[in-house]
Amino acid sequence: MKLTGDVIRYGDNVDTDVIIPARYLNTSSAKELASHCMEDLDKTFVARVKPGDIIAAGANFGCGSSREHAPLAIKESGVGAVVAKSFARIFYRNAINIGLPIIECDADIAEGDKVEIDFDNGELHNLTKNTVTKFAPFPPFLQSIIAAGGLLNSIKGAAQ
Amino acid sequence: MGMTMTQKILAAHCGEKSVEAGQIIMADLDLVLGNDITTPVAINEFNKAGCDCVYNKNKVVFVMDHFVPNKDIKAAEQSKQIREFARDKGVVNFFDVGTMGVEHALLPEKGMVVSGDLVIGADSHTCTYGALGAFSTGVGSTDMAAGMATGKVWLKVPPAIKFNLTGALPKNVGGKDVILHILGLIGVDGALYKSMEFTGDGVKSLSMSDRLCIANMAIEGGAKNGIFPVDGVTVAYLKGRTDRKPVVYEADPDAEYERIIDIDLAKIRQTVAFPHLPENARTFDDIPDIPIDQVVIGSCTNGRLEDLIVAAGILKGKKIADGVRCIVLPATQQIYLDAMEMGLLKTFIDAGCAVSTPTCGPCLGGHMGILAKGERCVATTNRNFVGRMGHPESEVYLASPAVAAASALAGKIAPAE
Ligand code: SF4
Numbered sequence: 001m002k003l004t005g006d007v008i009r010y011g012d013n014v015d016t017d018v019i020i021p022a023r024y025l026n027t028s029s030a031k032e033l034a035s036h037c038m039e040d041l042d043k044t045f046v047a048r049v050k051p052g053d054i055i056a057a058g059a060n061f062g063c064g065s066s067r068e069h070a071p072l073a074i075k076e077s078g079v080g081a082v083v084a085k086s087f088a089r090i091f092y093r094n095a096i097n098i099g100l101p102i103i104e105c106d107a108d109i110a111e112g113d114k115v116e117i118d119f120d121n122g123e124l125h126n127l128t129k130n131t132v133t134k135f136a137p138f139p140p141f142l143q144s145i146i147a148a149g150g151l152l153n154s155i156k157g158a159a160q
Numbered sequence: 161m162g163m164t165m166t167q168k169i170l171a172a173h174c175g176e177k178s179v180e181a182g183q184i185i186m187a188d189l190d191l192v193l194g195n196d197i198t199t200p201v202a203i204n205e206f207n208k209a210g211c212d213c214v215y216n217k218n219k220v221v222f223v224m225d226h227f228v229p230n231k232d233i234k235a236a237e238q239s240k241q242i243r244e245f246a247r248d249k250g251v252v253n254f255f256d257v258g259t260m261g262v263e264h265a266l267l268p269e270k271g272m273v274v275s276g277d278l279v280i281g282a283d284s285h286t287c288t289y290g291a292l293g294a295f296s297t298g299v300g301s302t303d304m305a306a307g308m309a310t311g312k313v314w315l316k317v318p319p320a321i322k323f324n325l326t327g328a329l330p331k332n333v334g335g336k337d338v339i340l341h342i343l344g345l346i347g348v349d350g351a352l353y354k355s356m357e358f359t360g361d362g363v364k365s366l367s368m369s370d371r372l373c374i375a376n377m378a379i380e381g382g383a384k385n386g387i388f389p390v391d392g393v394t395v396a397y398l399k400g401r402t403d404r405k406p407v408v409y410e411a412d413p414d415a416e417y418e419r420i421i422d423i424d425l426a427k428i429r430q431t432v433a434f435p436h437l438p439e440n441a442r443t444f445d446d447i448p449d450i451p452i453d454q455v456v457i458g459s460c461t462n463g464r465l466e467d468l469i470v471a472a473g474i475l476k477g478k479k480i481a482d483g484v485r486c487i488v489l490p491a492t493q494q495i496y497l498d499a500m501e502m503g504l505l506k507t508f509i510d511a512g513c514a515v516s517t518p519t520c521g522p523c524l525g526g527h528m529g530i531l532a533k534g535e536r537c538v539a540t541t542n543r544n545f546v547g548r549m550g551h552p553e554s555e556v557y558l559a560s561p562a563v564a565a566a567s568a569l570a571g572k573i574a575p576a577e
Contacts, residue, residue, distance in 0.1 A: 022524040026234035040547040060349040068300040094300035152209035
């Protein structure tokens with residue numbers, strides 16, 4: 001799988017309270033959640049995000065609460081993948097479980113760069129800067145969850 | 161190679177003699193927890209996958225604590241969905257208004273977790289039960305749905321950091337100060353993906369309330385879990401709460417730790433975490449005069465009876481400062497009742513506090529004490545992220561019940577004398 005998109009760049013410790021503030025957690029509708037995505041960090045996000053855009057961030061992306069509403073809101077916004085130096089552990093599991101592609105790598109990416117992610121070969125090409133960064137592919141078990149289209153599908157598959 | 165305490169519990173729950181850090185396992189669950197925010201998403205996933213019954217009616221717990229008593233129509237609709245699901249699937253442990261409490265205060269109190277258990281909860285502070293010598297960790301709603309359906313969870317076996325505690329805490333210093341101090345040391349991703357294993361001579365001097373508070377905030381260091389050894393304090397706490405037998409696991413002498421950190425409890429001072437990260441820990445030699453608008457005493461971190469006793473001890477016979485709103489939230493119905501019978505509620509009300517039925521309420525900016533633009537709050541809760549308690553330009557300072565009560569009296573961030 002390959003994916004190309006424009007980068008929206010954030011810093012370290014982007015927490016789930018800014019990805020989707022708790023005041024909007026009285027719904028589980030992905031559409032409604034997406035309409036408030038990133039609101040307390042970046043008021044322009046909802047207006048400017050385009051399908052296929054890639055969020056790039058620093059360390060500990062998605063720290064804080066376990067709310068799956070956070071990766072759901074990002075996915076529903078049309079974001080193709082999130083690239084970060086590291087992810088908070090619950091966000092990491094949630095993203096895999098709901099099928100939001102995430103990549104842990106420390107690449108030199110700036111706001112507005114165009115990048116291409118080659119998941120099979122574990123390579124991130126920064127097309128603007130003309131650089132390539134390698135990243136470790138997921139272990140086979142996690143790949144099988146992603147290939148099945150999320151955790152529950154993979155369980156269903158196993159049960160049948 | 162030896163295993164850590166966490167690794168031993170994980171091995172026992174996936175039928176392996178031994179496991180090692182980095183290995184992915186399928187583990188059997190002793191309990192699956194969800195709350196009124198995360199359970200609706202889990203129910204949607206559960207239904208979408210075509211599941212029709214939960215794996216064990218006694219091992220699934222729903223606690224309605226975040227937006228209840230329901231704060232608005234949408235929250236009421238979400239709660240209704242859970243109420244109906246719980247009835248339909250025969251979920252035994254369903255805690256609603258009147259019986260509920262903040263989940264991580266409620267489950268230990270009800271004896272629902274014992275030493276050696278493996279618990280997941282769709283709430284990040286599920287790591288609290290490590291205080292009892294159990295492995296417990298927060299997951300998302302899809303994990304919760306899969307857990308409800310199959311009684312299993314996938315886990316990556318974590319490496320560990322050992323915290324070697326010595327000595328005993330000085331007066332007016334508690335578990336909250338210990339964990340804020342530790343977060344100041346290691347940072348909010350200092351224990352990312354890892355276990356925080358607390359051990360050493362100093363553990364025995366910590367009350368169960370202190371341990372629950374410390375384990376509760378392991379996630380604030382990015383940890384998968386925080387865990388305490390099982391000792392006389394644990395056994396005394398569990399006694400009378402459950403018929404289930406605790407299973408005691410101990411780390412092997414040759415267990416591997418990525419890092420060992422020594423903490424002398426006698427040297428811990430009253431500590432406050434400044435906005436907007438729990439790692440911004442400061443002691444009072446480094447805190448200027450900061451006027452405040454609100455104080456919140458409660459939450460799964462510090463809403464237990466011991467916390468209310470400390471706060472009431474400081475507020476007794478005094479009045480909170482003009483212009484400060486002090487909100488007290490006993491974490492469970494039992495704590496509420498005990499606090500009433502002990503006269504603590506009267507102390508709070510006489511001092512000018514508002515006392516509420518148990519709820520998470522303001523802790524996550526839900527209801528019952530939302531901050532306006534520019535307002536500052538000292539809270540005994542666990543997170544001070546941007547917008548956590550209300551307006552994105554409000555500020556939350558994390559502190560112990562002692563510091564929160566002293567600050568309410570002073571009208572500014574102040575130490576307990
Ligand atoms: S009290 Fe706060 S941290 Fe604890 S469960 Fe409720 S919202 Fe979460």
